[in-house]
Amino acid sequence: MLKLKGQNIRFKYNNATENIFDDLSFMLHDDMKVGLIGDNGCGKSTLLKIVCGLITPNDGKVIIPSPGAYLPQDPKYTDISVEEYLFCFDERLLNARRIMYTCEISEKVVEAVDEFDRLGGFKFEENLSKVINQVELSEIDLNRSFNTLSGGEKTRAAIARLLITDPAYLLLDEPTNHLDIEAKEWLMTFLQNTKLPFILVSHDRAFLDSVVNQIWELKSGIIKEYSGNYSFAEKEQSVELERKKKEYQNSMKKITGLKADYNNKRNWALQFQAQTGKNGFAPVYEELDNNARRAMRRAKVMERRVERELEQAKENKPFIEKEHSIFIETQLPGNEIICEVEELSKSFDEKMVFKDLSFKLKRGDKIHLIGKNGSGKTTLFNLLTGNLRPDNGKIRWVPKAKIGYYCQEHQNLDDKKSALKNVYSGMDKDKESKSRIVLGCLGIKKDKVFSLVEELSPGEKSKVMLAKVIIKEPNVLLMDEPTNHLEMSSRKKLEDALVEYKGCIIFVSHDEVFANKIKNRMIFLDQ
Structure with a gap:
């Protein structure tokens, strides 16, 4: 029905x-x-x-x-x-x-x-x-x-x-x-x-x-x-793309053969014309002149056929968007332990979020932070970035730690500025061209970079936020639900970039495929 x-x-x-x-x-x-x-x-x-x-x-x-x-x-x-x-x-x-x-x-x-x-x-x-x-x-x-x-x-x-x-x-x-x-x-x-x-x-x-x-x-x-x-x-998409590629290749082979046939007929016609003189009036060459005209007509027919085949091949050519991978540049600190968290506690209005939380962030760690909603994952990120102060406990970062924080609510974006200005805001003007490259790799291209953030879709805002983090070349990434709103292709690009990333990562994600590809450790937060 x-x-x-x-x-x-x-x-x-x-x-x-x-x-x-x-x-x-x-x-x-x-x-x-x-x-x-x-x-x-x-x-x-x-x-x-x-x-x-x-x-x-x-x-x-x-x-x-x-x-x-x-x-x-x-x-x-x-x-x-x-x-x-x-x-x-x-x-x-x-x-x-x-x-x-x-x-x-x-x-x-x-x-x-x-x-x-x-x-x-x-x-x-x-x-x-x-x-x-x-x-x-x-x-x-x-x-x-x-x-x-x-x-x-x-x-x-x-x-x-x-x-x-x-x-x-x-x-x-x-x-x-x-x-x-x-x-x-x-x-x-x-x-x-x-x-x-x-x-x-x-x-x-x-x-x-x-x-x-x-x-x-x-x-x-x-x-x-x-x-x-x-x-x-x-x-099915993969099979369909391969079929279209093969059809296009076969069409181009056929066109190559038709072009060769056309060139042969045209050259033969031109040779006949040369033998008959300028207008082909000499009686002895009358038969050759007629052959030349017939050959040239056949060549013209063949030329039009080649043009039609070429036009059809262009229409049927599969569109394969050029992929630009994401690379996150970074300079690593020499320390083995990048951050130490000792007996950290935080509460709001007498509600304990977590108590006596301790862990170490080591070189090369890619930690999947797991917990129910309300267990304190975002609160922990705000403590690690200094946006919140703990009730008790200590957080010690090495001096050369450079943190890039992706917050899921995009609070760090200015809705009244363009995507491009949001990315290099507060940085040297020479970062503008690099910012455009990073945005382009994430799918924000051409005039789209000049769109105000408030005009963008949630997924496009996520990409601007990612670019803003990447451009600063952090050696520690704190990522709170970075895949929310991202389409499949961008998720895969981000996965690949984070797998290759040489710095440390602490991330929250409920995308199992994404998390399993990146993590090498897990921390469970449980109230």
């Missing part, structure tokens, strides 16, 4: 010169669990917003037999109760519900009850108990502040909010960002077991392999569909 259909969709943003989507069409059926992939900035989030009506396309339409539910990328949580959060998918519904249960003026309560009923609120309340059991939230006090929930509980609450509306399908925009392992495993199990079709934007290869049965690759404004998970699609 058809759940969703996009027909000939065209769209471009107001200041853009080119369409993001150009005659894009797709269909979602009830047995489809779709992974939507594509480069940063290609329009994945925009497409989901068009489907759920937040953005209107310039042309084309979306046909929706029954409404679905949408989980945006990095939803903003406000200080409300869990129960209010579950109903805040519709501001009118939430306001009516608040008046119903808090207002003492009877007329307003009656109006609120009518509004709540009209919006389907009583039906949603009937679904509530069933849904919170389904997502394992029955033990949670619904009057509790939403912001006090753990990362896993917030994830389950977000899914519950979608399910309360009894949707026909789900739209999920990078739902695994910022999730700890436990929360991600819960979401993975839910998506494996749900009967609802969904479109999922994710750059997590292992996660996609576990939950989807279709891959839609969004590229150059259209969707290419693959019937299988991400690994299957990757193999």
Whole structure:
């Protein structure tokens, strides 16, 4: 059964010169669990917003037999109760519900009850108990502040909010960002077991392999569909590329043969013409002159055929983007031990984050920092960089340690400056050209480097942040979820760069493939 259909969709943003989507069409059926992939900035989030009506396309339409539910990328949580959060998918519904249960003026309560009923609120309340059991939230006090929930509980609450509306399908925009392992495993199990079709934007290869049965690759404004998970699609892409390469090579061989045939016919015709004189009037050469003309006509026909074949070959030539690897320059300190952490403790508002934490960072260490959301991973980074002071304990860096800190929230970026200026800000002007090279290696190219950070997609902001760290040539990298929002190709580039990197790394990542390729040690933080 058809759940969703996009027909000939065209769209471009107001200041853009080119369409993001150009005659894009797709269909979602009830047995489809779709992974939507594509480069940063290609329009994945925009497409989901068009489907759920937040953005209107310039042309084309979306046909929706029954409404679905949408989980945006990095939803903003406000200080409300869990129960209010579950109903805040519709501001009118939430306001009516608040008046119903808090207002003492009877007329307003009656109006609120009518509004709540009209919006389907009583039906949603009937679904509530069933849904919170389904997502394992029955033990949670619904009057509790939403912001006090753990990362896993917030994830389950977000899914519950979608399910309360009894949707026909789900739209999920990078739902695994910022999730700890436990929360991600819960979401993975839910998506494996749900009967609802969904479109999922994710750059997590292992996660996609576990939950989807279709891959839609969004590229150059259209969707290419693959019937299988991400690994299957990757193999299909490789096979397709090799086939196109072979076809192109065969076409060029054929063209080479046709050119040789054309040159032979043309040379033969020219020889005949030379023998017949300038105009071929001499009676003795009349037959030669006719042969020359016929040969030249055949040569012209052959020339036009070569031109057609060349034009066709150019159209079918596979596009292979020139890959530029990332290299992180660094000068290593001579010390064996780069940093010592001794009996470190930190708490906030009487809540102990960690206590008596001790470890040593040695030359060549690439440490995967593991812990649940709230276990203190980001807090530890802020202590190591000096942005926070510990309650107790010591942190001793060697004098020549040069720290590069990638923070997952991109606080170090200035939204009102261009991508390029953000990268070399505070450095010599001669770093500008190198900054452009680093940005280019990460996929921020040409005029894109002059775009304001506030105009960039989350993935593009991540690349600017990475470039800002790399350009400073650190010998210690502290990386808090560096792969969040990055497309597959950039993740692989970053993996390769960090494997080759000669300095020390402490990193947080819930991308298993990425982490397993880089780490040589692990530190577990557990409250």
